[in-house]
Amino acid sequence: MKKFIIKRILISIPVFLGITLLVYVLASCAPGSPAEMLMGGEVNDLSEMTPEKYVEVEAKLGLDQPVIVQYGKWLLQLLQGNLGTSYRTKDAVLEMIMSRIGSTVLLTLSATCLSAVIAIVLGIMSAYKPYSLWDYISSAFSFIGASMPNFFIGMLLIYFFAVKVKILPSSGMYDSARDTSLPSLLKHMILPMTTLCFQQIGSILRQTRGSMLDVLGSDFIRTSRAQGVGEVLVVLRHGLRNALIPILTVLMGMLPFIISGAVITEQIFSWPGLGSLMVQSINSRDYPVIMGMTVFISAVVLLSNLLLDVAYGIADPRIRHSRNRS
Amino acid sequence: MNERLLDVKNLKISFQNKKGTVPVVDGVDFHIDRREIIGIVGESGCGKSVTAMSLLQLNASNTVYGADSQILYEGEDLLKKSPKELRAIRGKEISVVFQDSLTGLDPVLPLRKIMVEAIRSHRNVSKREALQESISMLASVGIPAPEVRINEYAHQLSGGMRQRVMIALAMLHHSHLLIADEPTTALDVTIQDHILQLIKTVRDEADMSVLLITHDMGVVAEMTDRVYVMYAGHVVETGTTADIFEAPLHPYTKGLLKSIPRLDQPDNERLYSIPGSVPLPGTIRQGCRFCNRCPYATEKCRQQEPPAFRFSGKQVKCWQYESVMEEFL
Numbered sequence: 001m002k003k004f005i006i007k008r009i010l011i012s013i014p015v016f017l018g019i020t021l022l023v024y025v026l027a028s029c030a031p032g033s034p035a036e037m038l039m040g041g042e043v044n045d046l047s048e049m050t051p052e053k054y055v056e057v058e059a060k061l062g063l064d065q066p067v068i069v070q071y072g073k074w075l076l077q078l079l080q081g082n083l084g085t086s087y088r089t090k091d092a093v094l095e096m097i098m099s100r101i102g103s104t105v106l107l108t109l110s111a112t113c114l115s116a117v118i119a120i121v122l123g124i125m126s127a128y129k130p131y132s133l134w135d136y137i138s139s140a141f142s143f144i145g146a147s148m149p150n151f152f153i154g155m156l157l158i159y160f161f162a163v164k165v166k167i168l169p170s171s172g173m174y175d176s177a178r179d180t181s182l183p184s185l186l187k188h189m190i191l192p193m194t195t196l197c198f199q200q201i202g203s204i205l206r207q208t209r210g211s212m213l214d215v216l217g218s219d220f221i222r223t224s225r226a227q228g229v230g231e232v233l234v235v236l237r238h239g240l241r242n243a244l245i246p247i248l249t250v251l252m253g254m255l256p257f258i259i260s261g262a263v264i265t266e267q268i269f270s271w272p273g274l275g276s277l278m279v280q281s282i283n284s285r286d287y288p289v290i291m292g293m294t295v296f297i298s299a300v301v302l303l304s305n306l307l308l309d310v311a312y313g314i315a316d317p318r319i320r321h322s323r324n325r326s
Numbered sequence: 327m328n329e330r331l332l333d334v335k336n337l338k339i340s341f342q343n344k345k346g347t348v349p350v351v352d353g354v355d356f357h358i359d360r361r362e363i364i365g366i367v368g369e370s371g372c373g374k375s376v377t378a379m380s381l382l383q384l385n386a387s388n389t390v391y392g393a394d395s396q397i398l399y400e401g402e403d404l405l406k407k408s409p410k411e412l413r414a415i416r417g418k419e420i421s422v423v424f425q426d427s428l429t430g431l432d433p434v435l436p437l438r439k440i441m442v443e444a445i446r447s448h449r450n451v452s453k454r455e456a457l458q459e460s461i462s463m464l465a466s467v468g469i470p471a472p473e474v475r476i477n478e479y480a481h482q483l484s485g486g487m488r489q490r491v492m493i494a495l496a497m498l499h500h501s502h503l504l505i506a507d508e509p510t511t512a513l514d515v516t517i518q519d520h521i522l523q524l525i526k527t528v529r530d531e532a533d534m535s536v537l538l539i540t541h542d543m544g545v546v547a548e549m550t551d552r553v554y555v556m557y558a559g560h561v562v563e564t565g566t567t568a569d570i571f572e573a574p575l576h577p578y579t580k581g582l583l584k585s586i587p588r589l590d591q592p593d594n595e596r597l598y599s600i601p602g603s604v605p606l607p608g609t610i611r612q613g614c615r616f617c618n619r620c621p622y623a624t625e626k627c628r629q630q631e632p633p634a635f636r637f638s639g640k641q642v643k644c645w646q647y648e649s650v651m652e653e654f655l
Contacts (some may be wrong), residue, residue, distance in 0.1 A: 002376045220433070224444075226416055231409075241434050241435070316433070
């Protein structure tokens with residue numbers, strides 16, 4: 001197992017470098033120079049925006065050097081943990097990410113956990129009595145949830161609970177900057193969390209139902225029933241345990257999303273997380289932030305794939321043993 | 327104590343689907359006495375496994391049993407038991423050895439957990455006692471180093487070992503009836519013999535009855551006291567194993583016996599096989615179910631279903647014996 005993990009980490013290194021190269025090349029190909037953006041801030045009126053000034057700003061940012069040199073410098077900084085500074089706010093990108101990651105993870109992780117619990121319970125119930133009325137209801141519910149765009153669900157929720165009934169706030173994390181109490185936070189979390197759950201429950205539920213249905217029809221389930229094992233044990237210990245791998249895949253696939261944030265949902269509810277930071281940065285062509293976040297998210301994706309591989313081994317002894325042999 | 331352990335009367339089983347119900351077992355009667363080994367033989371699709379699984383109601387959830395069908399186990403009708411009562415019988419009174427032991431054992435749990443769970447489902451013993459018991463049961467079915475093996479998973483064992491584990495699992499509560507559903511089909515010939523001998527040994531030690539489901543006439547000859555030959559959801563012939571092998575009556579039974587390869591057969595001779603295949607459930611029309619594959623079929627066979635004729639302990643569903651035997655039922 002240790003050998004396997006080390007091998008996987010070593011494979012991740014060239015993949016990560018490839019991603020950084022791609023991110024850098026794409027960013028430098030994008031139209032619109034950041035120098036132009038920046039000049040908007042540095043010069044007071046249009047008459048001062050001279051070509052000389054432009055070259056000066058470009059030189060200050062290092063944009064006059066060949067792309068490959070720029071990439072080398074950027075990568076070197078990156079490996080030292082320096083993701084650069086924002087053109088817009090002049091803050092360090094890493095600090096910007098770190099200051100917002102907490103609120104994003106709080107929202108997305110709690111939404112994902114809640115969705116997982118609800119969806120797995122409902123999925124098991126569907127699979128236990130397939131083609132029953134209950135199964136049809138939960139299928140319909142999950143299809144609607146998965147196919148409705150979340151900006152639409154979000155707006156519906158705001159309309160009913162914040163505009164019409166006025167029981168829940170429509171935006172932000174707290175009532176005011178000074179009031180950072182838990183009840184206030186929870187109240188603000190309900191709507192964005194519900195929006196995210198709507199989307200996530202669908203895919204987890206379908207996967208749970210599908211793989212539980214497969215497993216419950218298998219021979220070893222019949223064997224344990226033939227042994228007189230109780231239904232609860234049969235379904236959870238033998239059923240769910242064996243159905244876990246595809247469910248884990250779906251859940252782990254949500255990990256990058258937990259970190260990077262729900263871009264649209266955060267934007268709708270003005271949630272001060274990474275998703276809304278990404279949108280702001282793209283709007284203002286703040287390349288260091290865009291690149292820094294992309295690299296950061298890529299690293300999280302690589303890490304979650306590694307975690308998923310480890311989790312497979314824990315969940316299924318056959319995978320574990322085949323790895324030990326090779 | 328009653329000599330008759332199990333008495334199945336007029337067993338009718340059908341599967342329900344969107345289009346309606348498809349009958350798969352149509353009025354089967356059989357009984358098992360204590361310490362008896364009986365065999366149910368027939369080709370794939372004749373309803374033998376479905377019949378065996380119906381004893382513990384382990385068939386799929388769309389299975390419907392006939393309203394007047396009875397499965398009397400020690401005088402009590404298993405078809406009238408509640409799920410809870412049934413659970414108390416499964417594995418304790420009646421246990422099963424399945425055909426495919428690779429898919430039949432939970433792949434993600436070590437044997438230890440599977441066996442301890444099976445014990446503790448029926449008896450309130452500590453995990454430690456249950457583990458000790460499991461280890462000694464594995465030893466008694468001939469698994470070497472059982473205290474090591476018990477920590478392994480199904481995929482780490484060979485096919486023969488897995489089938490021994492299945493038998494050990496079925497033996498944990500010293501059941502009165504063991505249903506062995508094609509226990510040797512997935513195994514090598516040499517291992518087959520070991521497993522059959524093991525079943526005989528445990529039968530002798532635990533005073534069990536065995537219901538052996540197979541399509542292998544060789545296994546039947548070696549193991550059973552009495553045989554039921556099934557065809558397309560009917561029992562077409564029954565009698566003692568000796569009678570069936572020495573003087574088969576039904577053309578289907580004769581065909582099955584002719585299909586066994588013999589050592590004295592000339593090398594260049596083709597092995598006999600019954601032409602055609604078992605009719606699919608739901609496609610059965612009037613007349614004898616075997617008539618379209620039967621070399622002796624007459625017009626009467628095509629028109630009318632034969633009743634079971636009885637003759638000194640034997641029963642056969644074939645018009646040929648109308649004149650020689652008294653009619654039964």
